[in-house]
Structure formats: C-alpha cells, structure tokens
Amino acid sequence: MISAPVKAVHFGAGNVGRGFIGALLVESGYHVVFSDVDKKIVNELNERDSYDVHILEKEESTQAVHSFSGVPSQDDDVIHEIADRHTRLITTAVGPPILEKIAPTIAKGLHARRQANSGPINVIACENMVGQTETLAKYVSEHLSAEDKAWVDQNVGFANCSVDRIVPAMPNEPENPLDVGVEDFSEWAVDERALRAPIDPPVRGMTLTRDLSAYIERKLFTLNCGHAISAYLGFVRQRPTIDAAISDPHIERVVRGALDEGGAALVKKHGLDAQEHAQYVERIMARFANPKLKDDVVRVGRQPLRKLGREDRLLGPAYMAKSYGMPIDNLAHGIAAVFHFDVADDEQAVELQEKVRKAGIEKTVSEHTGFEEGGHEHRRIVEAYHELKAAA
Ligand SMILES: NC(=O)c1ccc[n+]([C@@H]2O[C@H](COP(=O)([O-])OP(=O)(O)OC[C@H]3O[C@@H](n4cnc5c(N)ncnc54)[C@H](O)[C@@H]3O)[C@@H](O)[C@H]2O)c1
C-alpha cells in the first residue's frame, strides 16, 4: 500500500515561498501545498509538475522542485488542507502586512483540525521581522473560540524564526513562470522552545535553536540593514541593483560604517565573538556584490515605513548602539536616504514622500524615527538628507 505523503501548507508562493522555504520542504520529503491570493500562480502550480530553482553563483546550477500543488487562499480548500492529518507544518512568506489577512483562514483551519482530531502541528512565519510568528499567533487568536484557544495552546507551536537567503524577482518572465533564481547561501533558524510537535521529517538546512533572539537581530540588523542602506543610497545615486550600489565606493563606505556601528552593539548585547562577527559581515558584503543576482534596489527598499519600524533593520541597530553610547553617524546617513525613496507604485513610499512635502523633512524625520528635533541624531539625519539631495 502506498502511504499518503507528509504535507506542509505554505502561504505565499512568491520568491521566498518557491525559491527557499518551499524548495527546502520538498527536498526534505514534504508535499508542499502553496496557498496564494494570486490565482494565476495557483493555476500554474496545479498545471505544472516541476519548476527550477536556479542557483545564481559563479558556477550556476539548478535544483528541480517536484511534489507541490496550489490552493487559492480565499477558498475553503486551504482550511481542509490545514485540517488534514497528513499536514505537519504551516509556513508563511507573504510579507509582514499580510499576516493579519491570512490569520482568519489559519484560525478556521486550526478549528477544523481540532474537530478532525488530526493532532498537533507547528506554524512558522518566515517574514523579515522580529517576533513574526508570535504576531501571527496574536492575530489568529482573535478568531478562535475559548475551546479552540485552549486546544491551540496545547497543540499548535507558533515558532519565531530567522530566514536568510537573497531571492530577487526574476528579471525576465521565464518560460516556466514558477522558476526562480536564488543565491546559494541559506539559513533558517527556528525557536525550538515554541514547537508543539517534532519537525518530522526534519527540514534540511533548518537549525533549531533555544537562542533565537541573537540569530534574528544579527541577521536583520546586519544583512537587512546593509541591504536597505545599499538600496536607498543606490536609489538616490542611480544604481539600479544592489551589486551596482555596493560597487560605488561612497555607498560601500557608508554600508560598512553602518555595519560596524550596529555590529559593535550586537557583539555587546549578544556576547558575540567580534572576529566571527567581522567574518559574518564580510560574507554578507560578498553576497551583496554577487553580480548574478541583479537584485533591484526598488525591491530591497520596498515598504519604507515598515523598514523605519523601531525594531526593524535601521532604527533597531541605531537605538541599540545609542543605548550603549556608541556612534551612529553612518546609520543616520543610511536612514536619511529612506526619505528620498520616491517610488510611484510603492504605497508606503508615496505616503512618506507626501509627508515630507506637506510637513517638511524635520517633522517627518522626528515622527518616523522618534529622534527629537534639535537632538544630535535628528540633526545628523536631516543634514545627510540635504547632502544627498544636493549631490543627486
Ligand atoms: N526575497 C527575499 O530575499 C527574502 C528573503 C528572506 C525573507 N523574505 C521575506 O519573505 C516574505 C515574502 O517575500 P518575497 O520576496 O517572497 O515576496 P513576494 O512578493 O515574491 O511573495 C509574496 C507572495 O505572497 C502572496 N500573497 C499576498 N497576499 C496573500 C494572501 N492574502 N494570501 C496568500 N498569499 C498572499 C503574493 O501573491 C506573493 O506570491 C517577506 O516577509 C520577506 O521579508 C524575503
């Protein structure tokens, strides 16, 4: 008798969904049910047997991905999939603002799973954000009855994680629209303490850790911080991709300076080995310089208001360094560049530009950074904003 495959339900069949999380899950023996709001992607997932993940390094290679299907995130099918006893894992890569939108569906799925007596399950949200799965858990909980909540507390592990692999958008529409290009590097660290069932089968490349906060802050405040600063300065200095931006000596100097400032704070806070951290930074700089990725600065800078969050990649390291009395001049320079990110089809960029126009740069900076007008950090950001404008 052929037994049914173990399944994972993954929300968001975008770049990370197909090129990173979904690909690792399939490689580890799961059948991945991708759930997406985009019906075109869902149809492609159901019509095709495989897609290719292109590893974009000096020596290019290809990984073929089989064993997946698609369900629209608006339909009840995804609820049945979550309730199915063969489903062992729910993952997401939809973007932080979408977690609230998928929460009611996940809540319905968990209710149906309890009714079906299908056993415990883990949920891992793979978004670039501190505490992303906890945030999802709060949204889900708002849609659960008291009985469901009690069951979920015992049987559903909502585990925060840190995810790292650069997955740019494909530059040209490939023949198979599901194909995706990625860098070779990948890291997926998951908070082991939150799990309610073993990760079975184990996921290749997934590290279970009891100290996730060090992983997530190190990654977000280093890779994403340097990435964001490269993107915003690249945008101002008309460098369309991250590799082009980082090859500009001015941008490279600011990015390195910012990573040194944030790095000193990370080393102090998490007791990291300074030399190992310096190697981590070097590896990241080399990843930014990868010419095969052609990662658009508009993608990397997307949703600038989210990126100006107090716990996010720019203000997170700046406030951490400030709390230790460490300098933040380069971080301030990078933060200043965010206020020049004028991208017509990015709603948050449009909102930010509108604010700068109406309220002026001084007020907008204090509102979005929390640095008070007249203070050193505020002055540094505003000065850098004007310098960048003059040089553009
Ligand atoms: N691209 C990267 O390099 C990278 C790496 C690590 C983490 N991340 C994180 O992964 C997440 C996704 O990023 P991405 O680059 O794959 O974005 P993406 O835009 O390529 O993919 C997002 C997908 O979510 C889908 N989606 C939107 N609303 C939905 C809904 N209500 N229900 C189901 N699906 C919905 C979209 O249709 C899209 O297919 C983000 O949080 C990002 O920060 C990205």
Ligand SMILES: O=P(O)(O)OC[C@@H](O)[C@@H](O)[C@H](O)[C@H](O)CO
């Ligand atoms: O996905 P965002 O918008 O949070 O950030 C943009 C990029 O910095 C990000 O997608 C990186 O490519 C990724 O975090 C690499 O692991």
